[in-house]
Amino acid sequence: MLAKIHITLKKDVLDPQGSVIANSLKSLGFDNVNDVRQGKFIELEINSNTKEEAEKQCNDMCEKLLANLVIEDYSVEIEN
């Protein structure tokens, strides 16, 4: 199965990189961009019998290593 994991900064955490990206987009003429938040995308192949089991394992991976829960949120999507 293929797991797609998004890791994003929590809403109350400042994202200076996002702000700089937003400014650069505006300078390119994308005036309607209001806010940019930068995150990470991790794709991993995992052997598992069920989607539920794979999701549970990925959640565990995020909590133990892939995300830092002090500053980041994560979401997991499993595809067959």
Place this chain on the structure above:
Amino acid sequence: MKTHVIVFPGSNCDRDVAVAIQNIIGSSPEMVWHKDSTINQSDLIVVPGGFSYGDYLRCGAMASTSPIMKSVIENANKGVPVMGICNGFQILIESGLLQGALMRNSSLSFICRDIIIKPTNTKTIFTNKSTISKMPIAHNEGNYFANSNQIKEIEDNDQIAFQYCDENGDINSHSNPNGSINNIAGVFNKSKNVLGMMPHPERAAESIHGCDDGRNIFESLLS
């Protein structure tokens, strides 16, 4: 005193801190490779600065899963003094020994320059001889963050070790190099036997460095 310095692939302050320990504490530290699994008996474990595992994923994240870290955590939980400097601080945070997170500097730049820090709690094994001190920082991710509940907990337990300040000891936004919340430069664990700090005391530890203010941290450990 029996002392240990952990060495990861990418550590680059391990020798500097070993020299500081040798010269100030008078103990020749055992250099422990990250793949070793045990530290049997120690009076001080230092997790040094550098760029362990190339800062992959998050600074310190990979190193925190190294085999030796289990033993570092066990020793810390037994009360052995553990000190993490710069990347070592990031590793101790990622391993869960210290609270909070170290994010990218608010300026988005790597900062390498002298700063001044003030000890916030001088009743610990690491800071009992500490005063306002000048020493270098050299990092890209030293912007300390913790949410408001965690900050309250850290403050209530006197866990703030050092704060960035100006020459007069005033803690203000001008003396904050990296955007750290409340100018925090270093923190302790709850029982104060684990210290993490971004500034490098081992790089300001003898007159040839141009400043030896960093000595007081190692001298504190002697008393």
